[in-house]
Amino acid sequence: MELFFEWFRVxxxxxxxxxxxxxxxxxxxxxxxxxxxxxxxxxxxLICSVIIGIVGAWLQASAFTWxxxxxxxYIQLFRNTPPLVQLYFFYFAVGALxxxxxxxxxxxxxxFGSFAWAVISLSFFAxxxxxxxxxxxxxxxxxxxxxxxxxLGFSRLQIYRDITLPLAFRVCLPALNNNLVNLVKTTTLAxxxxxxxxxxxxxxxxxxxxNVTEMMFFLLIAYFVLVGVLxxxxxxxxxxxxxxxxx
Amino acid sequence: xxxxxxxxxxxxxxxxKAFGELEVLKGVSLDVMKGEVICIIGPSGSGxxxxxxxxxxxxxxxxxxxxxxxxxVNDPDLDKLELRKxxxxxxxxYNLFPHKTALENIMMAPxxxxxxxxxxxxxxARELIKKVRLQGKEDxxxxxxxxxxxxxxxxxxxxxxxxDIMLFDEVTAALDPETVGEVLTTIKELAEDxxxxxxxxxxxxxxxxxxxxxxxxxxGLIVEHGPPKTFFDKAKDPRTREFLSQIL
Ligand SMILES: Nc1ncnc2c1ncn2[C@@H]1O[C@H](COP(=O)(O)OP(=O)(O)OP(=O)(O)O)[C@@H](O)[C@H]1O
Ligand SMILES: [Mg+2]
Numbered sequence: 001m002e003l004f005f006e007w008f009r010v011x012x013x014x015x016x017x018x019x020x021x022x023x024x025x026x027x028x029x030x031x032x033x034x035x036x037x038x039x040x041x042x043x044x045x046l047i048c049s050v051i052i053g054i055v056g057a058w059l060q061a062s063a064f065t066w067x068x069x070x071x072x073x074y075i076q077l078f079r080n081t082p083p084l085v086q087l088y089f090f091y092f093a094v095g096a097l098x099x100x101x102x103x104x105x106x107x108x109x110x111x112f113g114s115f116a117w118a119v120i121s122l123s124f125f126a127x128x129x130x131x132x133x134x135x136x137x138x139x140x141x142x143x144x145x146x147x148x149x150x151x152l153g154f155s156r157l158q159i160y161r162d163i164t165l166p167l168a169f170r171v172c173l174p175a176l177n178n179n180l181v182n183l184v185k186t187t188t189l190a191x192x193x194x195x196x197x198x199x200x201x202x203x204x205x206x207x208x209x210x211n212v213t214e215m216m217f218f219l220l221i222a223y224f225v226l227v228g229v230l231x232x233x234x235x236x237x238x239x240x241x242x243x244x245x246x247x
Numbered sequence: 248x249x250x251x252x253x254x255x256x257x258x259x260x261x262x263x264k265a266f267g268e269l270e271v272l273k274g275v276s277l278d279v280m281k282g283e284v285i286c287i288i289g290p291s292g293s294g295x296x297x298x299x300x301x302x303x304x305x306x307x308x309x310x311x312x313x314x315x316x317x318x319x320v321n322d323p324d325l326d327k328l329e330l331r332k333x334x335x336x337x338x339x340x341y342n343l344f345p346h347k348t349a350l351e352n353i354m355m356a357p358x359x360x361x362x363x364x365x366x367x368x369x370x371x372a373r374e375l376i377k378k379v380r381l382q383g384k385e386d387x388x389x390x391x392x393x394x395x396x397x398x399x400x401x402x403x404x405x406x407x408x409x410x411d412i413m414l415f416d417e418v419t420a421a422l423d424p425e426t427v428g429e430v431l432t433t434i435k436e437l438a439e440d441x442x443x444x445x446x447x448x449x450x451x452x453x454x455x456x457x458x459x460x461x462x463x464x465x466x467g468l469i470v471e472h473g474p475p476k477t478f479f480d481k482a483k484d485p486r487t488r489e490f491l492s493q494i495l
Contacts, residue, residue, distance in 0.1 A: 148342035148401075151303055152356040152408060153331035162359060166346050245390020246345045 018211040019218070027205050034201025038226070041118060041197055042184045048123035049183060050176075053130025057138055058160060060131065071131065078128035083121070084189050090121040091193045118190035126183040133175045137168030170241050177234040181227055188223075198222060250317030256281045256412060256443050257302060262311035264297055271297045273467035274311070279412070284444045286454040289464035290490060295447040298464070299414045302445065303334040316411065328360070335405030336414040339421050341397040343389040349376065349400045350385040353407045361408070368407070375403040379433050395426030399433055406437075413437065415446040451495060455479055463487045 009023040021031035060071045078086065095117060100108040112120070141164050149159045169176075191199045199219065206215040250256075255278035264272035271294045279285050287295050300306040302313060304320050304327055313320040316333055343352050353372040357363040376385055379399035389397050398418055405413060415434065419427045431453050438444055438457050448454055454461060454475065461478040463471045463486075471484045482488050 142342075144338060144340055144342045145344065147305055148336075148338060149344070151305060151331060151334075151336040152404070153328045153360040154356065155328070158359055162355070163344060170346070243346050243390060244388045245392075246388065 018209055018214055020209050020211070021205055021218075027209075030201045030204060031198075034196060034198040035222070037115070037196050037201075038187055038198040041115070041122075041187045041190060041195065044119050045122045045126060045183055045187065046180055048119065049126035049130050049180075052123060052127025053134045053176075054165065056127065056131035057134035060135055061138070074124075075128045075131055078125050079132075083125045083186055084192060086125055087118065087121045087189055087193060091117045114190070114193045114195045117193060118187070118195045122183065122186060122190070125186070126179060129179045130176065133172045133179060134168060136175070137170075137172030138164055140171045141167045170243070173234075173238050173241065177231070177238070180234070181230060184227055184230055185223070250314075252281050254317070255279055255314070256283075256316055257445070258312075258314040259298075259302070260312045260314075262298070262301060262308050262313060264294070264301060264306060264308045271467055272301075272308070275464070275467070275469055277462055277469065277472070279443060279445060281411075281443055282441045283459045284438045284442075284446070284457050285460045285462060286446045286448055286458040287462045287464060288448065288451070288454060288490075289470075293464045294467045295464055296416050299336075299416055299445055299447055302412075302414060303336055304330055305336075332361070332408060333411045334414060335408055335410035335412070337398070337401050337405055337416070337418045339417045341389070341394070341401045341421075343397055343401055343404070345389050348386045348388055349381065349392065349403075352389070352400055353404045356404065357407050372403070372407060375406055378406075378436075379403045380429070393426060394422045395429050398422065398430045402430075402433055402437075412443045412445065415444065415448070417447050417449065419448070419450060449494070451479070451491075463490065465490070 005023045005028075008019050012018045012020075012023070020027040022028065056071050056074070059067050062068055091114065095110055095112065098111045101111050103109045145163060145167070146159055149163045154162070187197060188199045190197050191203070194200065202215045202219050206212045257279040259275060259277050262272050262275045263270070275294075275298055277285070287298065289295055297306055301308050302315065302320065304325060308321050311321065315330060318330060318333075319325070320330060344355065347355060350369070350372055353375055354365070354368050357368045357371075358365055373385065376382060379402055381396060381399055381403070384392060384396060384400075389400070392400065402418075418434070419430050422430065427450070431450065434444070434446070435453075435457050444457075446454070446458070456475075458475050461472060461475055462469050463478070463482075463484075465486050471482060471487045472478070478487075479491065482491060
């Protein structure tokens with residue numbers, strides 16, 4: 001392994017191609033942290049945004065007009081504003097309005113750090129699209145299938161969980177995959193509020209080493225591989241979910 | 248109110264139902280005793296489906312009373328689960344759960360709704376599969392079954408809840424002529440076992456064979472009713488006669 005890393009130092013010395021995050025253990029640590037932060041941010045946002053989508057689609061079918069209006073308002077707001085502005089809004093506006101908390105050593109700290117704000121902001125952003133995606137899937141479930149479940153004594157919640165969602169999920173999986181891939185790409189925006197994710201750490205490295213070109217190549221390839229793995233996973237999931245003789 | 252088997256199992260009295268402006272049921276009354284099989288026939292749009300959907304509260308009614316084993320269905324505080332445990336329903340379009348195998352379709356309601364033990368339910372579900380003659384199809388998905396096979400799974404799925412009454416709404420209307428027979432056989436066996444059945448059907452021969460009583464609906468009213476023999480051979484009302492002459 002050491003030999004592998006050393007090879008890149010030689011590469012730098014001989015050709016000038018500078019990849020310090022491979023041969024330098026400090027930069028390697030930073031890059032790895034950035035990579036892991038990106039993964040963590042992506043996974044937490046994926047899960048939260050799917051939950052928001054499921055709950056939102058459920059609330060959108062609510063009997064209460066105001067619940068429906070609230071969900072629709074939320075969707076409009078987050079679909080029709082840029083995600084970067086949303087992120088700034090949460091971090092600088094909402095963050096400033098929230099009360100500060102006491103820290104262990106008696107100082108004052110904001111209630112949420114930048115990572116938490118990125119999770120909140122990006123989850124709501126992707127969640128707004130997920131609500132719409134789930135709703136279109138739910139609308140594709142025949143009313144007669146739901147009635148059959150009703151006549152068997154299923155409650156509204158049981159129908160949603162056991163019948164509607166599993167069927168809707170299969171219908172909207174392609175659109176959902178698309179949105180989740182977008183979400184992973186959008187996590188780079190967290191850079192703007194100094195979340196130490198991959199782009200941010202890469203920026204630190206190129207500032208110290210003046211190797212912008214190399215870092216750009218690296219970032220492009222790194223995201224290509226990361227998103228490629230996600231797409232591959234989603235596609236095989238889609239295939240596994242396929243019901244014989246249906247759709 | 249305590250129900251005893253000498254009272255009608257289903258007692259429909261003066262039921263009125265409208266969809267908005269459209270009055271579909273204009274005062275329908277009929278009784279079904281335990282173990283009885285009744286058939287409802289009548290022209291399209293006369294409210295047959297609407298009527299039987301009211302019995303298990305898939306449709307609400309504006310006026311009148313429906314008692315199922317003494318339980319009032321026209322009640323804002325109706326315990327729907329209690330009602331639906333007693334009443335099974337089979338639909339024209341089968342309406343199976345497409346993401347579940349035949350066996351899972353049958354087991355789902357007992358396990359999820361009644362919280363019955365899974366392995367015991369499976370034993371019972373396999374018996375039901377045998378009863379509707381679908382051995383070997385346990386692990387097939389609905390999309391892999393013919394219409395007639397799907398409909399028999401749907402019947403087994405309803406029976407898995409051990410209902411006291413079964414509602415059938417034109418369950419053979421969507422089937423190929425050659426598969427109609429297998430579904431009718433299943434229903435006939437069920438009737439012979441003493442199941443209380445309310446059937447909406449266009450199969451007159453079948454109605455004549457299995458029904459204890461036939462009801463003819465037109466324009467939201469029961470125009471005529473009687474045991475099959477009198478009904479088919481000595482219909483009095485001109486509307487009934489006209490309908491029968493067209494269909495027979
Ligand atoms: N959910 C609904 N909303 C509005 N109108 C309805 C609804 N369901 C049924 N109707 C109307 O009520 C009338 C009776 O319908 P119903 O389905 O009970 O007839 P049917 O006797 O079962 O006819 P068919 O033999 O064609 O099945 C029809 O005119 C139909 O258009
Ligand atoms: Mg009908």
